[in-house]
Amino acid sequence: xxxxxxCPLGDSAVRIQFGDQLDETVHRRLLTIADxxxxxxxxxxxxxxxxxxxxxxxxxxxHMDYADVEQRxxxxxxxxxxxxxxxxxxxxxxxxxxxxxxxxIEFVALHHGFTVEEVIAMHTAAAYxxxxxxxxxxxxxLGGLPTALATPRRATPRLAVPAGSVGIxxxxxxxxxxxxxxGWQIIGRTPLALFRPWEHPPTxxxxxxxxxxxxxxxxAFDAWAEGGRTS
Amino acid sequence: xxxxxxxxxxxPSCTRDAPAVAxxxxxxLLSTVQDLGRTGYRRFGVIHSGAMDRVAAQVANLLVGNxxxxxxxxxxxxxxxxxxxxxxxxxxxxxxxxxxxxxEPAPCWRPLYVAAGSTVSFHPLPQGCRTYLAVAGxxxxxxxxxxxxxxxxxGFGGLAGRPLRAGDALPIGCASERGLRxxxxxxxxxTRAPFAAPLWRVxxxxxPRYEINPVIRVMEGxxxxxxxxxxxxxxxxxxxxxxxxxxxxxxxxDGPALSLSRPLEMLSEAVTAGTIQVPPDGRxxxxxxxxxTTGGYPQIAQVASVDLPRLAQLRPGQTMRFAPIGVREAxxxxxxxxxxxxCLTAAIQQAF
Numbered sequence: 010x011x012x013x014x015x016c017p018l019g020d021s022a023v024r025i026q027f028g029d030q031l032d033e034t035v036h037r038r039l040l041t042i043a044d045x046x047x048x049x050x051x052x053x054x055x056x057x058x059x060x061x062x063x064x065x066x067x068x069x070x071x072h073m074d075y076a077d078v079e080q081r082x083x084x085x086x087x088x089x090x091x092x093x094x095x096x097x098x099x100x101x102x103x104x105x106x107x108x109x110x111x112x113x114i115e116f117v118a119l120h121h122g123f124t125v126e127e128v129i130a131m132h133t134a135a136a137y138x139x140x141x142x143x144x145x146x147x148x149x150x151l152g153g154l155p156t157a158l159a160t161p162r163r164a165t166p167r168l169a170v171p172a173g174s175v176g177i178x179x180x181x182x183x184x185x186x187x188x189x190x191x192g193w194q195i196i197g198r199t200p201l202a203l204f205r206p207w208e209h210p211p212t213x214x215x216x217x218x219x220x221x222x223x224x225x226x227x228x229a230f231d232a233w234a235e236g237g238r239t240s
Numbered sequence: 241x242x243x244x245x246x247x248x249x250x251x252p253s254c255t256r257d258a259p260a261v262a263x264x265x266x267x268x269l270l271s272t273v274q275d276l277g278r279t280g281y282r283r284f285g286v287i288h289s290g291a292m293d294r295v296a297a298q299v300a301n302l303l304v305g306n307x308x309x310x311x312x313x314x315x316x317x318x319x320x321x322x323x324x325x326x327x328x329x330x331x332x333x334x335x336x337x338x339x340x341x342x343x344e345p346a347p348c349w350r351p352l353y354v355a356a357g358s359t360v361s362f363h364p365l366p367q368g369c370r371t372y373l374a375v376a377g378x379x380x381x382x383x384x385x386x387x388x389x390x391x392x393x394x395g396f397g398g399l400a401g402r403p404l405r406a407g408d409a410l411p412i413g414c415a416s417e418r419g420l421r422x423x424x425x426x427x428x429x430x431t432r433a434p435f436a437a438p439l440w441r442v443x444x445x446x447x448p449r450y451e452i453n454p455v456i457r458v459m460e461g462x463x464x465x466x467x468x469x470x471x472x473x474x475x476x477x478x479x480x481x482x483x484x485x486x487x488x489x490x491x492x493x494d495g496p497a498l499s500l501s502r503p504l505e506m507l508s509e510a511v512t513a514g515t516i517q518v519p520p521d522g523r524x525x526x527x528x529x530x531x532x533t534t535g536g537y538p539q540i541a542q543v544a545s546v547d548l549p550r551l552a553q554l555r556p557g558q559t560m561r562f563a564p565i566g567v568r569e570a571x572x573x574x575x576x577x578x579x580x581x582x583c584l585t586a587a588i589q590q591a592f
Contacts, residue, residue, distance in 0.1 A: 019459050019514055019542030020570035026462075031507060043283075058282045058510040060534055065510035067282070070571040071578050142285035143508060143534030146394050150508060150534075186285075187394050204285075206384050206396050212284045 013086055017075055018065055023082060025064045031152065032062075036140060037094045039064050040217045045089060051081045059216045060141040061150070097139070097217035102184065102199050104175050104222045105230040106132075110198035117160050117177060117194050128196065129224050131155050137182065137220040147186035147204035147212035151220060154182040166192035173198045175222065186212070197222075200233035259380060260328070261409040265321040265359065270488075272390040273381050273398035273410075274529075276309045281385050282533045288513065289389040289397070292370050292488060292529045292552035295448055295577065296334040300374035302585055303331035303351045303442070305419030305592070310378035311388035311398075313410070315371045317555065319362020320404055322373075327356045329376035329415060329423040333442075335368025335450055335553045342434040353426035353436040367452060369555045376423060377413035393489075393530070421592045446580050448549045452558060453479070456547045457565035461516060461539035463504065471498040471522075475540060479559040480524065486556055488530040497522030504538055511535035514543035526551065544570035546577050 018024045025042075027035045036059075043057045043064055053072025058065045068078055106129045107114040118125045137153040144150075159180045167190060170176070174185045176193030185191060186203035203213045214220065225233075274297065277290025291297035291314055298308035313320065319337045324330075332339045332348040339346045340361045341354055348371075354360060362371065381388050381399050390398025399408060415423065430436035464472065480495035498518050511517065515527045517537035526543060527535070528551070543551065544565050554560065 016462055017459065017542075017567045018462065018510070018512065018539075020545050020567055020574055022510070022512060024462055024509070029507075056280045056282055058533060060509040061507035063507075063509040067512070070574050074571050075567045141508065141534060142283060144285065144532060146281075146284060146286045146391075148285050189393065204394070206286075210284060211281065211286065211385060216283070 015079055015082060020075070021070055022065055022067045023075070023078055025066065025082065025086070027062050027064070029062055031140075033138060033152075035062060036138070037217065038089075040097075041092050041094050042086065042089050044095060045085060045092065051078070058141075060143070095217070097215070097219055099136075099219045099221060100214060101221050101223050102175075102201060103225040103229070103233065104133075104197040104199050105225050105227050106197035108227060110227065110230065111175070111196040113163070113176075113194040114196040117158065117196055120160050121157060128158065131158055132182070132196065133222045133224055137222075139214050139216050139218040139220060141216055142212060142214065145185070145187050145189055145204075146206070147214065149183055149203070149214045149218075149220065151182050154180055156180065158182075160194050162192040163194060166190055167195075170195060171198065173200060173203070175199060197224075198230070200230050259411040259413070260324075260326040261411050262322040262324050262328070262375070264404050264406055264408040264410060265323055266361075267404040267406055267408070268315045268320040268362070269318040270316040271320045271404040272314050272392065273311050273379050273388055274314045274390060275311045275388045277389055277529065278385050278387040278391075278397075282510065282512075285533050286385060286394070287391060287530055287533060289387070289391050289488075290529050291372065293334055293372070293448075293549040295549045295581070296370070297372045297374075298581055299349070299442055299447075299584065300331045300333040300372040301378070302581070302588055303333070303349075304329045304374050304376040305416045305422050305588070306374060306376065306378050308581065308585075310374065310413075311381060313373040313379060313404075315362065315373065317369060318364055319371060320373075321359060321361040322410070323357075323359045324354050325356065327423070327427070328354050328412065329419055329426070330354055330360065331374045332371060333374075334371040336365055336555075337362035337368070337371040338365055344434060346435050347437050347441060350437050350441040351422050351426060353423055353430060355430070355434055358434050367555075368450070368553050370552055375412050376415035376419035380411040380413040391530070418589065418592055422588075425592060442584065446584065448546065448577075450550055450553050454547075454550050454554070454560050455563045456551060456560050457544040457570065458516065458541035458562050459544065459565060459567055459570060461541045462509075463506070463538035464540050466500050466504050466538050467518070467540055468499055468501050471496075471500075472540075474498065475524075476562055476564065479561050481559045482554050482556050484556040488528055490528050490531065491526045491551070491554070493524045493526065495524070498524060498540060500538060506536050506538060508534040508536040511539065514545065514548055515539050516541040516543065528552070544573065546570065546573040
């Protein structure tokens with residue numbers, strides 16, 4: 010594919026940049042290359058980390074120096090120009106909106122002059138693309154929040170946001186996989202575990218997935234939590 | 241799996257019925273089980289973690305006959321106090337703590353035989369930040385995603401995903417045959433002291449150059465050129481101080497504020513230990529072993545991997561300067577360090 014640039018990220022990683030604009034087609038290409046590298050790793054390659062417009066490849070310089078890695082990656086990138094792009098999965102995430110699970114949903118509704126029901130309808134109607142996982146294990150950087158729902162972060166971050174919380178921060182929406190401090194506007198919570206270190210892969214989502222949120226009543230949340238992971 | 245005894249799967253020479261443990265009498269400020277980290281899970285947002293001073297951790301393991309990547313205890317600024325119910329072979333490396341066995345000063349950077357019933361404790365020294373305690377057989381915590389390292393923020397790995405607490409029992413694995421030979425050799429030379437150690441120690445010449453105000457070598461970061469010429473110059477000419485808001489995740493530095501030539505709209509991308517990123521306040525942050533996997537701040541530089549152990553031993557208040565190094569040279573130094581660890585392995589294999 011055209012339009013990529015290699016540069017070292019220190020002595021044990023290479024950063025491949027594909028333009029600087031958020032673009033779904035570019036992201037698909039980048040994930041295809043990541044898959045290809047994972048299936049055919051070069052000697053000393055440790056892992057590759059996709060983000061929005063970059064793919065960062067980590068390696069052990071005992072096996073190969075930067076010039077060799079650069080040459081090897083250039084070959085792969087040139088060969089991959091016409092590779093078919095893998096479609097991602099669609100993952101449905103049940104969310105209990107509002108109430109104790111989503112304490113900021115009324116703020117979000119008021120901020121835009123919507124009703125709570127309208128916020129839920131808009132948040133569940135959209136399809137979101139997972140661009141990267143980061144910030145905490147399994148945390149998805151999602152694209153596709155309806156711009157009408159974009160809401161500034163809380164003025165004061167919470168010291169502890171419970172695992173499973175679904176939030177909005179600016180034009181981003183996401184789900185907290187583990188309890189962490191955070192300043193996002195919390196509108197709901199999912200009973201699904203996004204980080205599951207006892208499984209492989211250890212996360213519910215992967216870059217390239219499409220996420221859809223589905224509203225569930227609070228009784229369903231409790232049943233889900235008690236019954237364990239039923240899907 | 242049926243009928244297999246805990247800890248018995250590691251070394252065939254192990255004949256214990258139950259794993260030995262070290263009882264934690266005092267935990268120290270921040271003591272965590274670490275190995276060389278979790279490789280291969282960054283794309284899931286799982287941090288690499290692992291020992292901050294990877295050289296000290298590996299040397300500690302080699303001294304007790306372990307694989308260099310076995311689990312060690314990393315202690316920060318203050319030490320733990322551990323009671324060994326059974327005899328053990330241990331090694332203390334790193335900087336910042338003086339070692340005591342039953343109250344008697346014991347040497348570091350060499351193997352130590354400790355008798356059953358001994359208590360190993362530590363006293364803080366004026367310099368250095370992280371001390372490693374290895375035990376022959378390694379600390380036997382469950383592996384999560386292939387690693388024994390503690391991820392405190394995500395709450396998994398190590399001992400129950402958290403730092404040590406008083407009352408914890410740290411299980412000890414079964415020593416390798418070499419570990420057993422070192423233990424037997426030292427034990428036979430023990431006099432009336434509660435411990436026995438060889439006369440030699442790992443030479444300072446072979447270790448990273450630990451310094452109070454080090455020069456840290458860095459490569460250009462992907463966004464280095466987005467900074468003003470003055471800021472790029474100040475980065476290399478001014479000292480930067482480690483602030484108290486520094487931890488295993490990153491060191492926040494105090495120095496001249498660094499600014500961009502013009503605002504930079506950045507999408508998050510991969511970062512790693514040694515990445516120096518600059519948030520809008522202009523104060524650089526050096527990401528360390530518990531670095532998050534992705535970051536959205538401009539990256540001015542990347543620390544050479546061989547200098548991360550030297551950074552790991554700095555404590556708040558100490559200053560550093562940065563000097564440029566090329567990727568090729570940084571990789572050459574890395575190979576030299578690996579080569580040196582191989583030499584140490586060979587020397588220990590010859591001696592025992």
